[in-house]
Amino acid sequence: MIGILSQVVYVASIFFILYLLVYATYSFMAVAAGAYTLRTRDRMQTLRNELMHVFIPVSIIVPAYNEAPVIIKSVKSLLELDYRLFEIVVVDDGSKDETSQLLIDEFQMKNYNRPINNLIPCKPMEFVYEQRVGNVNIILIRKQNGGKGDALNMGINACSYPYFICMDADSYLQKDSLEKIVQPMLEDDSTVSVGGMILISQCVEMENGMAIKYRLPKSLLVSMQAIEYDRTFLGSRNLFDTFNGNLIVSGAFGLYKKSIIVAAGGYAVDHMGEDMELALKTHVYCRNNNIPYRMSYASSAVCLTQAPSQIKDLVGQRRRWHMGLFQSMTMHWQMFLSIRFGMVSFFSFIYYLLFELLSPIIEVFGVLSIFAAAHLSLLNIRFMIIFFLVYSVFGVILSLSIYSQHIYQQSFKLSVKDVLKGFLICLLEFVFFRYLLLFCRMQAFFRYGKHKRTWGTIKRT
């Protein structure tokens, strides 16, 4: 019996070491790809290698549910964008607060019987208000509650232009972000979606619609999320973008070609990760129909969003995200090890499966293996500690690399104090935050099936 157990522990330990090595390789590649991409882009901006055009017509869809505290500020910030041809479509998904009334009063909106082309099924609308502010048409649609995906589908049905942006009601766009996010569409006609970069608003000081200062805030929780966002948006997304392999276009800020999204069936309803599901669906639709396509990522198109500052909110948010990941991957299981999907299948999908979706199970299994190995006297404690320390330092340096990339990418200036703080936060992020996330992800498995249609909420600060 002990012999068999020893064999199992041996095989498991080989698996875990390979798992870590593959993850380390991926992480290193993400940092390298991020460094290369950002440096190249910076150089190209200096040399005016940019396609500037502000007349690609874009509809900005803002789904809202109980967003009364932020909705006016959010719409006002959109009106300040440096772009010529866009409209704002706010979809109130049956809010219980004053979201619609505040908008109607603030912009003196008028009730219209706006006809809506029902391209994608969604819950019925209750009323539509419109107002023109300068050159921008603001449309408010109030509909029956159906969840974020359903609200976005209503927005797609109601919008007038061939491209649309979806964004969160509590997010703000940097002044030049629309101009930047349409650039990949100008570069390549086959581009069907473009993801923007998300920054945490608590870290940023804005002036005239542009981020001018970046500081890790006092809240450790928010600071650790800032480092995590940097790793995702400046590392992973850039790496996946090199082979058209991004499996997610952030729901907080993404641009889409309407015709393709409508043809693919729009957003999934009753879904916790409608943004990822749409990205996977787009891959599947285009590959199945032999449509040449590109899903781009534009790190220069910046959106600011508020990160949860309380552990309870963070846990809820991450649990929802993980449930969404689970739903999306199981819905599009056909992408698993499929030659038709190429790198998207063999690199991106596998990554999300092993290092995101299954990571809580694998990591808990790893901890159990350590205990089993210790019990069977197979554990080399000295080696384990060294291994853990080396790997921790590796993770911290990796985060620091990404952090420094972020700083130079946006030409922010940092003091010595900021640098030291950055180092401390990277360390804490690696030894504390990832285990908190592990806990959230584990919870997602146990609580899967509950609150599928709920909107995520966080305490505003």
Next chain:
Amino acid sequence: MFNDLRIHLAIIMYLLGCVSIMVYNAMVIIRKNNSSKAMVRNTDRWAKEIKIQLEQDEYELNPKHEKNLRRYLRNVEQLIAYSNALGRIKNEDYAAALDRYMVKLVENDVFVYLTADYRDRRTQERAYLAFFISQYPQVAKNSDGISSGTVDNMVSYIEDSDIYCRVNVLKALSHVGDMYGVANVLQFFSERRYFIHHKLLADELLCFVGNKEDLAKRLWSNHRIWNPNIMLGVVNFITMCSGAFDEEFLPVLKNPSANVEIRLAIMRYYRKNIYSQVHPILLEYLSQTENYDFAIVAAFVLDAYPSPVTTAALKAALESDKWHVRYNAITSLVNLGEYSEDMVNELIEHDNDALQILQYKLEHAGGKEIRVGGAAK
């Protein structure tokens, strides 16, 4: 047992890799800071040198200045600083003197030399020089008009280039006003199947400094040869700047094998430029069911062709299966003022959303309301 595998060495390798990236980032930050300072210094130096030139009574290019231009502007960082300096001086009421200075640069073939030198550079650097020339197109013009040397060199940049370089070259040629250069570049785009977004192309062509009508004729003369994406941009450009293509466009619109997008763009041209001969073709397209895009655009364009036949055709289009056809048909009827009690009653009978569209359009037109059983007035 894993000591033997030396796994931690592999991790250390990754760690070193990460450190190297961090060092790289640190170096980039330091270099960026240094180059920012150097840029300010170089801009000041160039501004000073140019001002000395501008303030000379006998206006001849100082040989030393010319030597500096030929020597240092081969470096793209210096070219950026030079451009910054020119921009600064332009804002200091030196405009007239600056024009004379530019003439001297042309007479001394400074930019013929530089554009030739940049031919072998990386595409990003070529793109920047083209951008510079789009900002200061005088450097590519001589007393006879266009400096063919500078322009020819720029056209050659297109070979083995990326989209930014191609667009910047097109931008430069448009600002210089070189019709043949623009046509050559588009010919090149078409032959190589280089993509340029039709909106971007139309935008760049609209910046053309020269006779846009002549440019339009020259570009349209290639419509059978160039690829449809290029021609779509050209048709959009013509729609925005010319009304002299009624006869030229008509055969293409009639030709069922012509590119769909180009035909749709031509239909939009005929909304802006009324041409009676196109009226029956638009009516025919309105009833098109093979490709509804034609019916959608025809319903939109027909408000420029008021007649009882148009009204009847638009009313018939209200029964179309396609929402956009109904929407545009109602919009055109409202624009033509052709809505009546009978029509409203008919819409009620149709039981589709056309009545709602009509109501919406009338609300926007002036807050009118439709009464069931009686038309709005």
